[in-house]
Amino acid sequence: MTPLATALARLDWQTIGLELDREGFIVLPGLFELEAPGLFGNLMNGFYPPLAQVSNQWNNILQLPYRYPPKLTDFHAQCRAVGQQQALPQLKCLRKNEYLALGQDAEGEYIFPFQLAGVLSAPGEDFTGGEFILIEQRPRMQSRPMVVPLQRGDLAVITTAHRPFQGSKGYYRVNMKHAISRVRSGERRSFLLSFHLDTGTTHDC
Structure with a gap:
């Protein structure tokens, strides 16, 4: 068994699920x-x-009818059937004074609710700045910014676009976006993995 497979087998998915419900992201x-x-x-x-x-x-909480299949290959087949053919760009390379504007990877009929984010270079050594940021937008409330603390080798599970939030009158859907702040020095190499496919074309980093 590879080190990654061993690490995956040891994950506590009950705790992960609770944290995703509470905050919309978790750092492993x-x-x-x-x-x-x-x-x-x-x-x-x-x-x-x-x-x-x-x-x-x-989806059950939000009363949405769609259910994701248990295998990634089956989900990709559903994406391709509606014209989502291309994998989204995975690598993100930012140099001094560059940043990633606030946005979502959420185009197409089938959007998977989660993405995986990680950095391939060391914060504070290979680059400074470049914080990974999530913005949560709730109806009739101020947006909530959250800095996702990532070191090299860490993995963050983040919300792609929307998640359920329990308010005083039940659950409703909140909007999530992500960004990377301006890199102050060095080069920030990272990745963002999307499980759904895109309607456009792929651009290499």
């Missing part, structure tokens, strides 16, 4: 090795099945 420290072959594919295949269960719970 020291989960992966940078030199691991097939890292991105292994992360996506390892995380999809349990995250699909959480996603279906969210």
Whole structure:
């Protein structure tokens, strides 16, 4: 068993699910090795099945009829059937004074509720600045910014676009967006893995 497979087998999915319900993201420290072959594919295949269960719970809470299939290959087949053919860009390379504007990777009929984010260079050594930021937008309330603390080897599970939130009158849907603040020095190499496919074309970093 690879170190990544061992780490995945030890994850407490009950705790992860509760934290995703509460905050919309979770950071898993020291989960992966940078030199691991097939890292991105292994992360996506390892995380999809349990995250699909959480996603279906969210859809049930929000009274949405769609249910995500248990296998990533089946989900991708559904994406391709409606014209979502391309994998979204995975690598993000930002140099001094560059940043990633606030946005979502949420175009198409089928959008998976979660993405996986990590940094491939060391904060404070290879680059400064470049904080990963989530913005939660609730109806009739001020937006809530959240800095996602990522070190090299950490993995964050983040909300792609929307998540259920329990208010005083029951559950409603809140909007989530992500950004990367301006890099002050060095080069920030990172990845953002999307389980759904895109309607456009892929651009390499």
